[in-house]
Amino acid sequence: MTKQIEYEKITAKNLPRESLIASGHRACQGCGEILAMGMVMKAAGPETIVANATGCMEIVTSPFPQTAWKTPWIHVAFENAAAVASGIEAALKVLEKKGKLKKRPKVIAFAGDGGTADIGLQALSGALERGHDFLYVCLDNEAYMNTGIQRSSSTPFGAATTTSPAGKKSKGQHTWKKNVAMIAAAHDIPYVATASPGFHLDLMNKVRKALAVEGPAYIQIYSPCPTGWRSKPSDSITLAKLAVQTGVFPLFEVEYGKFTLNQKAKKLKPVEEYLKLQRRFRHLTPEDVEIIQKKVEENFTRLKKLCELE
């Protein structure tokens, strides 16, 4: 039998009110990352130490000499959020052993998809394997947005970015999105999940579960980026829902190795509904859309099998 994670559940009635990231930060209108990060912090609460890799979120929340952070926060290099979080966690355990801490604070590492799927993957794998008690959150806006919309290995097939441009000889990104949540799950850690700010209660309860387990947890959060995706800022939440409903970014969790699908398994909406709201995909032909549709369905079927739904 799978172990049950005991945690304090968040419902619409007891939503945490305290915002731990102050308004006045420099995030773009409709930014999914800042929205998601705010939700994570509300669920985590003030007794939390944050290590934040270079990327949009570090830049927009800490323009010198100001900070939007109300918790202890450290800016770390592009590649080492997981390594720094490991060090903080190890130091906290020493202080606890020496009786110098009443209660051990939670440790959260935030990094973008570039900082996670590309340059920080080795540090992430090491931290998961060593078993540190921390939560790693990947804010996945599917490109290197901070430095000017360059493709990452988390950029989806067909998306135009500045380094995978669409034109006569190119259809944009020609590789499929790397699935880092599955890579994290392969480390056999206590908790892995995907989440979307379009489903805020699901997201916040996943954070609660991730912080309730002893050992490493990983959450990949889908984060719409109007600037990089060339979508309307007012469509960000619609996109955050459509990505899930079309199966492009399915919601699932892995608790002590057991996979669960966190959305209706029956009928997916056509991917076209999702693609057409973003100008990064506007060059795609109906044939290209069909290729993406097929791949999404294949991936979803594979996930349902892991969740023992097929």
Ligand SMILES: Cc1ncc(C[n+]2csc(CCOP(=O)(O)OP(=O)(O)O)c2C)c(N)n1
């Ligand atoms: C070693 C190193 N290489 C490159 C950079 C430049 N750099 C800073 S942030 C960034 C992209 C961040 O992308 P991502 O992690 O996806 O976060 P986002 O900005 O999209 O939130 C790059 C390339 C750096 N800071 N350090």
Ligand SMILES: [Mg+2]
């Ligand atoms: Mg990114």
